[in-house]
Amino acid sequence: MHPAPSVIFFTTFSGLGFGLLVFLGLGYPGVTGWSAFAFLTIAYVMAVGGLMASTFHLGRPERALKAFTQWRSSWLSREAWCAVGALVLMGLYGAGLVFFGTRVTALGVLGAALSLATVFTTSMIYTQLKTIPRWNMALTPVKFLSLSLAGGGLLAGQLTIALVLLVIAGGVQLLTWKEGDKALAASGTNMATATGLGDRGTVRAFEPPHTGTNYLLREFVHVVGRRHSQKLRLIALVLMTVVPVLLLMLPFSHIIGILAIASHIAGVLTARWLFFAEAEHVVGLYYGKR
Amino acid sequence: MTTLPASTTRKLGLVIDLDTCVGCHACVISCKGWNTENYGAPLSDQNAYGADNAGTFLNRVHSYEVQPEGDAAAQLIHFPKSCLHCEDAPCVTVCPTGASYKRVEDGIVLVNESNCIGCGLCAWACPYGARELDAAEGVMKKCTLCVDRIYNENLPEEDREPACVRTCPSNARHFGDLGDETSDVSKLVAERGGMDLMPEQGTKPVNKYLPPRPKDTLPHEGHDLDVLAPFLKPVAEEPKGFLGWLDKTLEKL
Numbered sequence: 001m002h003p004a005p006s007v008i009f010f011t012t013f014s015g016l017g018f019g020l021l022v023f024l025g026l027g028y029p030g031v032t033g034w035s036a037f038a039f040l041t042i043a044y045v046m047a048v049g050g051l052m053a054s055t056f057h058l059g060r061p062e063r064a065l066k067a068f069t070q071w072r073s074s075w076l077s078r079e080a081w082c083a084v085g086a087l088v089l090m091g092l093y094g095a096g097l098v099f100f101g102t103r104v105t106a107l108g109v110l111g112a113a114l115s116l117a118t119v120f121t122t123s124m125i126y127t128q129l130k131t132i133p134r135w136n137m138a139l140t141p142v143k144f145l146s147l148s149l150a151g152g153g154l155l156a157g158q159l160t161i162a163l164v165l166l167v168i169a170g171g172v173q174l175l176t177w178k179e180g181d182k183a184l185a186a187s188g189t190n191m192a193t194a195t196g197l198g199d200r201g202t203v204r205a206f207e208p209p210h211t212g213t214n215y216l217l218r219e220f221v222h223v224v225g226r227r228h229s230q231k232l233r234l235i236a237l238v239l240m241t242v243v244p245v246l247l248l249m250l251p252f253s254h255i256i257g258i259l260a261i262a263s264h265i266a267g268v269l270t271a272r273w274l275f276f277a278e279a280e281h282v283v284g285l286y287y288g289k290r
Numbered sequence: 291m292t293t294l295p296a297s298t299t300r301k302l303g304l305v306i307d308l309d310t311c312v313g314c315h316a317c318v319i320s321c322k323g324w325n326t327e328n329y330g331a332p333l334s335d336q337n338a339y340g341a342d343n344a345g346t347f348l349n350r351v352h353s354y355e356v357q358p359e360g361d362a363a364a365q366l367i368h369f370p371k372s373c374l375h376c377e378d379a380p381c382v383t384v385c386p387t388g389a390s391y392k393r394v395e396d397g398i399v400l401v402n403e404s405n406c407i408g409c410g411l412c413a414w415a416c417p418y419g420a421r422e423l424d425a426a427e428g429v430m431k432k433c434t435l436c437v438d439r440i441y442n443e444n445l446p447e448e449d450r451e452p453a454c455v456r457t458c459p460s461n462a463r464h465f466g467d468l469g470d471e472t473s474d475v476s477k478l479v480a481e482r483g484g485m486d487l488m489p490e491q492g493t494k495p496v497n498k499y500l501p502p503r504p505k506d507t508l509p510h511e512g513h514d515l516d517v518l519a520p521f522l523k524p525v526a527e528e529p530k531g532f533l534g535w536l537d538k539t540l541e542k543l
């Protein structure tokens with residue numbers, strides 16, 4: 001899959017923003033007034049900024065509101081509902097914290113649940129696609145949720161739980177890579193089934209249908225980026241989990257906190273780039289590529 | 291609505307004959323021609339006369355080489371591919387706007403372009419690469435099964451079939467109701483062992499592909515290679531008469 005920067009930024013930052021909203025909704029940290037305002041601003045900039053970035057890859061962004069209509073069948077539509085629901089509820093809850101110094105627990109818990117649901121629906125957009133075997137597995141939502149919570153905990157300054165969550169998220173990421181590498185072969189889709197010609201011999205793509213490129217090749221066939229994937233995996237894991245965990249074990253200071261967050265975000269961005277660049281869409285098989 | 295109909299009254303679709311397709315791409319051109327000037331947004335080209343040109347097409351022809359086991363000769367197979375109008379179309383259910391839908395009356399999968407936000411998710415969900423986002427219009431384009439021809443009473447009767455079917459010089463594309471067992475296309479599929487592409491993806495395509503017939507094999511030893519050969523043996527090995535004289539004379543020179 002083509003690793004489009006808009007989608008990489010969207011999933012990374014909205015994941016972090018909604019992760020932070022989960023913690024704030026549950027009252028960790030139990031801040032009010034200005035410091036609540038500061039936390040909420042960070043969460044909203046990330047979550048809303050991510051959502052806005054996601055509209056950049058639409059062909060017709062002016063019609064984006066139509067995406068709310070098909071929640072019965074479409075995960076993308078459900079994501080839109082959850083995101084707006086979470087932002088509205090957390091906005092009301094935040095107003096209570098900032099302006100009235102009161103915490104409406106029910107509102108916060110509901111807002112936290114919807115924030116988590118937003119991350120889940122985002123992950124389901126990818127998970128549901130049988131055409132991309134690497135994504136089409138139960139580990140995908142686990143990965144998105146664990147990363148979002150780990151990043152949220154880190155941003156919320158909940159160091160102990162963040163430490164545990166970072167280790168879990170790192171483990172899940174490793175497992176996803178391990179399972180993901182076997183997914184295409186396990187899916188049973190190959191050039192033989194794609195062409196239906198497999199029972200008569202070895203199928204080789206002889207000539208593509210077009211001499212230039214096209215939408216399908218640009219969007220779905222991204223073979224070049226996979227060359228350095230092993231190195232990038234290591235970099236992603238170190239930045240995302242190892243460095244923040246080591247930093248959190250040092251005596252805490254704000255500088256260390258910020259460094260841990262920066263390293264984590266850089267790691268997640270790298271991992272998210274790989275998530276797209278490494279994903280093989282079965283349509284590549286028609287071009288003899290994967 | 292982007293939920294799929296439980297069943298459709300008819301299952302209109304194409305049957306593509308991999309045995310007779312000669313790979314001329316005439317269907318590609320006629321499809322682009324008809325669909326760029328009729329229903330929906332035109333099919334744009336980018337940098338059409340430059341070095342790195344690209345464009346939107348609803349139908350494309352791949353070519354594959356199949357190498358059988360052993361030392362048998364490889365076979366070249368031309369492979370046209372357009373939307374298969376799947377019964378369990380994953381492209382429809384993922385659509386957030388309801389722009390993609392499957393018609394109850396004939397099973398055709400269409401995009402309502404005025405509702406499409408161009409998110410591309412339906413193209414991600416299609417295993418066959420049958421959908422292309424038009425770079426100029428920002429909306430999703432796909433084969434319409436020439437819905438604006440097959441019911442079009444302004445066209446002469448013989449033209450009320452998809453442009454690609456109408457134009458194919460080797461009759462490799464057939465159009466009809468695959469839900470009706472007695473239709474010509476269904477009979478063709480039954481007779482020739484029509485197959486699904488990527489059946490494991492669970493899309494239940496309506497379009498079927500007819501496998502290439504096996505290549506002729508050489509007869510066993512002891513048999514004459516050609517039954518007509520005995521009848522074609524030269525009757526007179528040695529020229530006679532004038533020709534004989536000429537032959538001998540020329541020989542002496």
Ligand code: SF4
Nearest residue numbers: 373374375376381416
């Ligand atoms: S071939 Fe692709 S676009 Fe056509 S109905 Fe099937 S999944 Fe949808």
Ligand code: SF4
Nearest residue numbers: 385406407409410412
């Ligand atoms: S590109 Fe258009 S038709 Fe396809 S899923 Fe998005 S809104 Fe629906």
Ligand code: SF4
Nearest residue numbers: 321433435436452454
């Ligand atoms: S049926 Fe019409 S739209 Fe579909 S491939 Fe043929 S010519 Fe193109």
